[in-house]
Amino acid sequence: MKTHYHLHKLAGIILALLLSITLVDCSSSKSTKTKYDDKAFIASLERGLEARWKLTDAVEIQDIKKSDYEAFINAELTRISDYSSKKYKSTFLQENAIAYINSLKNQKKALKSYNDADFQTKWNKAYDARNAILVKIDKKYHLKINKKYNSYLVELRRSGNATNKNTAKNTALNSLIKSIKFNDKSDDGSGFIEYSATVKNTTGYDIKSFSAVVKLKDKSNITTDTQYINTENWNKNEKVQLKFATDKDFTSYTVTKDYVDFD
Numbered sequence: 001m002k003t004h005y006h007l008h009k010l011a012g013i014i015l016a017l018l019l020s021i022t023l024v025d026c027s028s029s030k031s032t033k034t035k036y037d038d039k040a041f042i043a044s045l046e047r048g049l050e051a052r053w054k055l056t057d058a059v060e061i062q063d064i065k066k067s068d069y070e071a072f073i074n075a076e077l078t079r080i081s082d083y084s085s086k087k088y089k090s091t092f093l094q095e096n097a098i099a100y101i102n103s104l105k106n107q108k109k110a111l112k113s114y115n116d117a118d119f120q121t122k123w124n125k126a127y128d129a130r131n132a133i134l135v136k137i138d139k140k141y142h143l144k145i146n147k148k149y150n151s152y153l154v155e156l157r158r159s160g161n162a163t164n165k166n167t168a169k170n171t172a173l174n175s176l177i178k179s180i181k182f183n184d185k186s187d188d189g190s191g192f193i194e195y196s197a198t199v200k201n202t203t204g205y206d207i208k209s210f211s212a213v214v215k216l217k218d219k220s221n222i223t224t225d226t227q228y229i230n231t232e233n234w235n236k237n238e239k240v241q242l243k244f245a246t247d248k249d250f251t252s253y254t255v256t257k258d259y260v261d262f263d
Helices: 002-031 038-057 066-085 091-113 119-141 147-178
Strands: 184-187 193-200 207-217 223-234 239-246 252-262
Touching: 038 066, 038 091, 038 119, 038 147, 066 091, 091 119, 119 147, 147 252, 207 239, 223 239, 223 252
Parallel strands: none
Antiparallel strands: 184 193, 193 239, 207 223, 207 252
16 A cells, blocks of 8 residues: 555656646747747837928928938938847848838938939939838838828839839840850951840830940950940830940950830
């Protein structure tokens, strides 16, 4: 009987220890649960936009000063700058949150040129980049702002979409230009040699007018001649032949955009 009693007592102690370990593990699991700031960032972003637009409403466009621009930017940055180092569950949001914060900082950098002739160009570039990122975030998270600012959000979406579309076109165009290789040549005996490249429009867009500059260089990288190549009504996925003729010797060449008009 005593043996049975001691075994029963021992089993009770083991069970108590197991329960204790389980409770400690559960407590530890709860205490180490990762806190993500996705929702907090979106809420702060929304409040920052409202704060910025409240300031823009208070000043006429023709009366905007450098200090006003700084205030517009700071209205957002003071609310979201700390989120550069926060934890996010969504890698998409983390990347675009950091990119958006950096775009605001780039707007600040543009203000250093406030008294220069190219200020508006620098400001518009930074402003468009900001809008493009904001549209990406808005498409996924559907920003909620005070209804009195709805018109601002609509305009921002339009501007950002246009910027993103232009960026996509320019990226595709740069890839197209890099693909131009003048692998074929013919000599009719006149002293001029004709070079040609067969190129497919891989941009995904119809091109109404295309013109590029071809600079021919010798072994010392000195430009020996400059030629132009062009074509019209170049539909997407269509192949065309681009040609130029020269009587100059060259060992390499570069192709850069001259003028391109998408349909």
